[in-house]
Amino acid sequence: MDTTTIDLEQMGKAAKAAAAILGQLTTAQKNAGLLAMADALEMHTGTILAANQEDLKAASMMPSKFKDRLVLTEARIADMAAGVRQVAVLDDPTAQTDRAWVNYAGLTIAQKRVPLGVVGMIYEARPNVTVDAAALTFKSGNAVILRGGKEALHSNMALATVLQDVLATHGLPSDAVQLVTDTRHEVANQLMHLNDYLDVLIPRGGRGLIKAVVEQATVPVIETGAGNCHIYVDAQAQLDMAVAIVVNAKVQRPSVCNAAEKLLIHADVADEQLPVIAKALQEHGVELRGDQRARAIVPSMHAATDEDWDTEYNDLIMAVKVVDSEEAAIAHINAHNTKHSEAIITDNYQNSQRFLQQVDAAVVYVNASTRFTDGFEFGFGAEIGISTQKLHARGPMGLAALTTIKYQVLGNGQVRED
Template identity: 60%
Template sequence: MTQLDELGKKAKRAAQELALRDTHSKNEALFNWSKALLDAKKELIDANQVDISKAKENGIAEPMIDRLLLTEERIESIAAGVREVAELADPIGAVDGMWVNEAGLTIGKKRVPLGVIGIIYESRPNVTVDAAALTFKSGNAVILRGGKEAFHSNLALVKVLQQALSETGFPADAVQFLEDTSHETARKFMQLNGYLDVLIPRGSGRLIQTVLENATVPVIETGVGNCHIYADAAADIDMAANILVNAKTSRPSVCNAAETLLVHKAIAADFLPEVEKRLAPFSVELRAEEKAAQFLKNYTEATEADFETEFLDFILAVKVVDSLDEAIEHINRYGTKHSEAIVSSDYFAGKRFQNEVDAAAVYINASTRFTDGSEFGFGAEIGISTQKLHARGPMGLHELTTTKYIIFGEGQIR
């Protein structure tokens, strides 16, 4: 029996037990997780420093190292996220609706766990805890496969969670970690039929594409964020600049950061110099097409590839458009269906943008950085789905469940 088969069998057994546990006991376990994480801050930071040192030795870019870093403040935030999940309503057992058919059968749809969920992800160790908390609260077992960059951090976090599970009478196998980080084992993990009910990749476009090409288990596609801010002809210039600066610079290494700025030609002469001034302290590289370049002092000539790219860095593609139609067409062509925003005081322009842009989250006069499970009130998130089947947008507890029909009869036969 392979290591993966063993993990799968243990996860199946744990999932069967979790599906029957009540909300109160799950919440007690989650509060214990939160306390255990705070108690283990020193060990977790020490393990994380091993990963940080290796990342620096390997020349990994600073924004990616930021994704990897654990500090006392970040561990406290992770622990707080676990408590938030404990305080959320438990979807398991909820009945979505009941009706009576012509035969007199009472039929309902009841929320149940998916079963065993596989998560394959890169760099960010907070994903380890977020994923574990959400899958556990929704009655699912999870097998985690993190990237080698965060190996020591992830392993330390999982050990803390497993110990806390045992202390509260739950199977430690409800949260498991695949320690082999080789590509071959990752490929086999994507094909763990009979054990995994669904696989959720979270990370770079290359990781997600690799999973889609190799997986033989069901996959929920998440994550790639080529997000746009469109400053409309009726935009308030100060508001638009504030939104852009936040969306681009507050944390450029995450999937809800803005990668492209579209500007209506009517405001380009006033707006683009203001954007350049506001972004200068952050050393953002502007990659501008010809119409935008005439209003900028420092820029690199943009290529078509720049408008297709999720930079995850202090780089911004810039384009001037002639109309709202052109902005919508550009976004629907180059966007990744993640998060898009229009800044405009024109009500009808905003509504058209929301109706016609194809994305999981579409904003009027707000930063794309709000596309996040916590910000949406879901506690932590398992990822941001950019597909349309089963789940779309930030995925919380509800998206980690499915339904079964429950039917009550009085001897009816057909």
């Protein structure tokens, strides 16, 4: 059924009502609901895969780099369920007091974690986001309104139905998870202006989608990450480690935001190491685009343009630049990155610490692949997105990022004298 403007308002009202109930649930009630969701996902694997096949047939002309995000398999559904179960065993952020103290007037002041309320999600052809978002918002006591891309509509509808049925069966508000089934841009735009009902809007997808939401929404937005991620091979890097990390970061899943898009290499080791790294990448089908110095060492590279340094390819393409110093590498990264994930490969402790401190990104690595920037890998069970901004949340966003604070103050008749 298509969603009209009136329907969005009704969905917002229903979500607010559901959020009020979720905020009163015990941790045990939420965990039981999550475990039931995980079981139901596995139980309905066949139905979900059949719906996914409908989407895949309609997306036959979609580039393979984007189709990879859309495809569901038994293993991927099992991974979704595992993520939901991991969320269930995590600490409930709303069941804790951050700190408490007594002020000069004898007031007991407690800083408590509370849900944000109603979370909106606008995302592209990534059905896993439907489940990740539902699990994290439910555990943190929030309701969620989901608007996925048209390419994944059947998959998202199947997943949302499974989750809503679980909630209803367990006497929980099924409106805690709602899916906008009208995928027209004008409906997404209406969601961006649902200020009376949404407490926050989280876009998740490519740079174009995120930019549009950030610029157009009147609802508060958490900006999540397009990933123009870099790996810098320092003058004191182990070649075997560099090859393994660069290949993993670029090749394992090139369509995702934590895949490496750029390779910077110190001039002192470029003649020795770059041909080996380039050969390993090319053997995996990676197209290399180098600056003049890189192409002088590996002539098979295409020439990089100015646009390349700012491009998130989401494909088996990587731009390569030779730099004269770590300072030059850091300056280039900070000028061109999207504040997502950056890595240095080095055996020099001082260089590693300088990189950690000076690179402006949500996640900075020493001697590890950027592919680890992920809520599941960080132990969050799942993620609702990877924030590349600095206010409220940054990096992979798990349960804590979906809460805010409330001060509860207990007195015994105090009045302020001045």
